[in-house]
Amino acid sequence: MDVQKHNGSLIMNTATMAYRNLLKTVHNPDRFMDVIVQPVMFMLMFGYLFGGAIAGGVQAYLPTIVPGILMQTMLSAASGSGPQIREDLDSGVFDRFKSLPMAHIAPLAGQLFADSLRLVIATITSLTTGYLMGWRPAVGFGWIIVIALLAIFTGWALSWLFALVGLLAKSASAVQSFSLIAMLVLSFMSNAFVPLHSLTKPLQVIAHLNPVTYVITAIRQILATGSWTHEAGLVLGVDVVIVLIFAPLAVWAYDRN
């Protein structure tokens, strides 16, 4: 056989890399466990533990907590990109990727595309759990899709940031702890679980600075009004900016490795 070589295109390379990451996940389904177990657990725990105290009942609490846990799960799924990339870099496989005559961004892009599947699964799990607990948003299914996509895109934008951290960090365990702390701080120091006005003043300031608060607010607004709001547009814009800044930085860090 004569080996026909054509210059692999960026899209094809990325698709192959995404396929590789999906295969890895299929062979190792526990990679999905965190994004499935976590939202279910948090939804049940928070709903039934704090629902009464915070909102006077589980049903009344669901409109608050479903967007909150959706975003927390996005953060958690996105933060998985960092350790995953670090692990790959340390394993020697990336050496081979880099020695191949292919587009340099492909391994990263492939990883990030495969990661978006985690985000999709996390979103479906979060929303379905909410539904099973009795969450019935007043808006049509179309708007549910819109908030799901907004959450996924935000998560995806954030995974570039976490990927950068993974690429710059020294070890996989360092990335892991950073990711966990970032996830906890960003999700709890926000309006994800409690109304902002119930927080103490200093915490309110922090929550107002926390971008997660804005995403959650935007999602709640869409779900409440059934219309695309100014906030939602802002979040989308910021997501795009994050990708535009952090994707090139991640590629730069990848090349540097």
Added chain:
Amino acid sequence: MAAINAIEVSHLTKQFGKKTVVDDVSFKVRPGEVFGLLGPNGAGKTTTLRMMTTLLKADAGQVMIFGHDTVKEGRLARSMFGLTGQYASVDEDISARENLMIFARLNGLSRSDAKQRTTELLNEFSLVNSADKALKNFSGGMRRRLDLAVSLITRPTLIFLDEPTTGLDPRTRTQMWDTIRRLVKQGSTIILTTQYLDEADQLADHLAIIDHGKLVKMGTPAELKQQIGGSKLTFKVCQTAQITAAVQLLTPQVGQIQQTDSALSMRLNQVNQLNTILTMLNQAKIKITQLAVQEPSLDDVFMDLTVGKN
């Protein structure tokens, strides 16, 4: 084109912090030969190889692969060689077949070509029976074979192997040697690094010995052995009390004598020196045992050049 070199490395230098890990290394590799980079652990072999294969940027110097500068024409250069790194660079979580398919696709093969090449390589490297098993259950030898198979997907004429047999058991090691010889027969040029002298002796047409980042010696294994001089005579002195006497007696004859416990070893310029030595020992009534005369080995060259420095 007449005799273009497969590789030309000139004045390659790399520092990590203040430490010069590769120090002004230059050599040429001819097409179709096996070129061995021999050196102890930490000598700078991997670093040299990583620079040659564009994985690491050199601080100074140049690498040409079939006449193409690896910095200026990186992508082209990368398309001309296959690399098997020191540490397995295959995906642990997926099967051998999937690894081959993915790397074939990344190398630009169409889906059907990739499938065919994968089957060929699985056969060639006796991996058919475990093709669909997870790599986690692979032995070290199987992993190495897969690693090499992946490097050969595009049938590169130039192959880099970083310590291809380190950590393998003797049987698997011999298999790997056979594989390397087969590749050479098919016309490949091979650069390999090794810490093992017998491996370099067995496989390499030309050798460069590096130590502390410096290229200390270059030549064919035979040339290097010749430089070390004649055969080596070793024996044991039966009575420990006579060791010093024996050393004193023979030093004028052979020059330097190395002593470990009761064993003495010395170099002979000519084999018939042996007669004289035995007569002298006999006359002095010094009894000896375990007498052996060895042709010089690469071990001697290696020890001569690197001993005491590491």
